[in-house]
Amino acid sequence: MEIKENSGTLLVCGTPIGNLEDASFRLISTLKKADLIAAEDTRTARKLLDRYQIGKKKLLSYHDFSGQDKILAIAGYLEQGKDVALVTESGMPAIQDPGYKLIRHCLQQGLPVTVIPGPNAALAALVLSGFPTDSFLFVGFAPKTKVKRRNRLQQLKGLPFTLIFYESPHRTLDFLKDLYQVCGDRQVCIARELTKIYEQTIRGNLSQVISQLDQKLKGEIVIVAEGHSGDAIKEYSLEEIKQRLMDLMSEGLSKKSAMKIIRGQYDIDRQTLYNISTKI
Numbered sequence: 001m002e003i004k005e006n007s008g009t010l011l012v013c014g015t016p017i018g019n020l021e022d023a024s025f026r027l028i029s030t031l032k033k034a035d036l037i038a039a040e041d042t043r044t045a046r047k048l049l050d051r052y053q054i055g056k057k058k059l060l061s062y063h064d065f066s067g068q069d070k071i072l073a074i075a076g077y078l079e080q081g082k083d084v085a086l087v088t089e090s091g092m093p094a095i096q097d098p099g100y101k102l103i104r105h106c107l108q109q110g111l112p113v114t115v116i117p118g119p120n121a122a123l124a125a126l127v128l129s130g131f132p133t134d135s136f137l138f139v140g141f142a143p144k145t146k147v148k149r150r151n152r153l154q155q156l157k158g159l160p161f162t163l164i165f166y167e168s169p170h171r172t173l174d175f176l177k178d179l180y181q182v183c184g185d186r187q188v189c190i191a192r193e194l195t196k197i198y199e200q201t202i203r204g205n206l207s208q209v210i211s212q213l214d215q216k217l218k219g220e221i222v223i224v225a226e227g228h229s230g231d232a233i234k235e236y237s238l239e240e241i242k243q244r245l246m247d248l249m250s251e252g253l254s255k256k257s258a259m260k261i262i263r264g265q266y267d268i269d270r271q272t273l274y275n276i277s278t279k280i
Contacts, residue, residue, distance in 0.1 A: 002110055003110050003111070003112050004079070004109070004110045004111060004112075006081050007078050007079055007081060007110075007111050007112065008035065008077065008078040008079075008080065008081050008082040008083040008084060008111075008112075009078070009083050009084075009111075009112040009113065009114055010074075010078060010084050010086060010102070010103065010106045010111060010112070010113045010114070011030050011034060011083060011084065011085045011086065011114060011115075011116060012086050012092075012093050012094065012099065012103060012113065012114065012115040012116065013027055013030060013031065013085050013086060013087045013093070013115075013116045013118065014027070014091060014092040014093075014115075014116060014117050014118020014119060014120065015027065015048060015087050015088065015090060015091065015118055015119070016048070016090065016118070016119055016195065017090040017091045017119045017120070017121045017124070017194055017195055017220075018090065018193065018194060018195035018196035018199075018220075019195040019196065020047070020048060020051045022118070022119050022195060023048065023051075023052065023118075024116070024117075024118060026116055027116050027118060028052050028054070030085055030116050031048075031049065031052075031054050031057070031085055031087075032054050032055075033083065034057070034083050034084065034085035035058070035077070035082035035083050035084065036057075036058045036059075036060060036074075036077050036082060036083075036084045036085070037049075037057050037058070037059050037060070037084070037085045037086075037087060038060050038061075038062040038074050038084055038085070038086050038087070038102070039059055039060070039061060039062065039087050039088075039089075040061075040062065040063045040087070040088045040089045040093075040097065040098075040099075041061075041063070041089045042059045042060075042061050044089050044090070045059060045087055046059070048087075060073070060074065062074065062086070062098070062099075062102065063098065064098050066098065071101060071102050071105050074102060075102075075105060075106060075109060075111060078106065078111045079111070086099055086102060086103075090119075090121070090220075091118070091119055091120050091121055092117075092118060092119075092120045095120060095122065095138075096140045096141065096166055119195070121166075121191075121194055121220065121222050122138050122164045122166070122222060124191070124194050124195070124222075125164065125189065125191035125194065125222035125223075125224050126162065126164055126224055128189065128191055128194075128201055128224075129162070129189035129191070129203070129224035130189070130203075131162040131187070131189070131224060131225075131226050131227075132162055132226075132227070133162065135160065135161045135162070135227070136161050136162040136163070136164060136227075137156070137159065137161040137162070137163055137164065138164045139152075139156065139163055139164060139165050140165070140166055141165070141166050141167065141168075142165055142167070142175060144171070146174070146178065149175065149178050150178050150181070150182055153178060153179060153182040153183060154182055154243075154244075154247075155244075155247055156183075157182055157183040157184075157228065158228050158244075158261075158264075158265030158266075159227055159228055160227045160228050160229075161227045162224060162225070162226060162227050163224070163225045163226075163227060164222065164223070164224050165222070165223040165224075165225070166221070166222060166223075167221050167222075167223055168221070169217040169218050169219060169221055170215065170217075172190070172213070172217050172221055172223070173210065173213050173214070173215055173217075175223065176188070176190075176206060176209060176210050176213070176223070177210060179206060179223075179225060180206040180207065180210060183206075183225070183228075184206075185205045185206050185207050186205070186206060186225055186226050187203070187204070187205060187206075187225070187226040188203070188204070188205075188206055188209055188223060188224065188225045188226070189201060189202070189203045189223075189224040189225075190202040190203075190209060190213075190221065190222075190223055191221070191222045191223075191224065192217065192218075192219050192220070192221050192222075193218075193219040193220060194220065194222070196219070198219065206225075228265070234266075234267045236266055236268070238272075238276060241262060241266060241268060241273065241276050242276050242279065242280065244262055244265075244266075245258050245259065245262060245276065245277060245280060246280060248261060248262070249280070255277055255280070259273055259274075259277060
């Protein structure tokens with residue numbers, strides 16, 4: 001779609017994830033020039049503006065519970081030729097954040113979008129973990145209920161990628177226990193309150209980390225887990241293989257491609273896998 005002429009630009013701004021001194025020169029300049037700031041939390045945005053003595057700015061809330069009308073309102077400002085800065089509560093908008101909906105709408109309407117890069121908690125924790133960074137998967141928040149959470153982990157346990165999760169403090173211990181039960185005693189890194197005064201990292205095997213933690217964790221938490229080592233899983237049930245095969249196919253993979261992935265993850269012979277596949 002062609003870009004509309006004389007329209008303003010949606011400025012997707014990465015903001016500090018804790019330490020306000022992580023704001024870039026370009027971010028400060030952008031916020032000063034923007035005609036409007038669409039913020040997940042206007043109070044947090046105001047603190048950033050005050051820190052860098054950015055004068056009065058029109059702030060508009062845009063968060064998880066904002067409906068389509070708010071997206072249309074922001075797009076309306078852009079169509080009037082006004083530049084709108086999009087900021088999340090912390091980090092890069094659209095990463096585990098509703099900003100992607102606004103960005104997608106603007107792109108569909110031919111409204112220009114650009115990004116002012118900035119901090120991101122997931123990538124910061126990945127680097128701190130010391131795990132391989134050439135292939136990683138950002139999972140975000142796992143499901144809240146135990147059954148759904150374990151099902152999700154079951155889908156991930158055979159992947160050879162470093163895994164990155166966000167989690168709330170009061171669910172972290174339960175999540176780690178489920179991760180241990182499903183994925184085994186693999187290495188993890190818990191990064192808490194990154195860039196802030198009480199920044200903390202805890203590293204070790206899951207069994208070790210679980211024994212160190214209690215339910216009193218506070219703050220923003222990122223969990224980084226090493227990927228599957230590549231050794232085929234020998235202990236499994238035929239029902240588990242069947243379910244894994246159906247899960248992969250439900251994600252859009254062909255049966256042939258799904259079977260190839262399973263053979264790389266499980267120590268299963270071709271004939272047994274083929275027999276299971278014919279029952280789907």
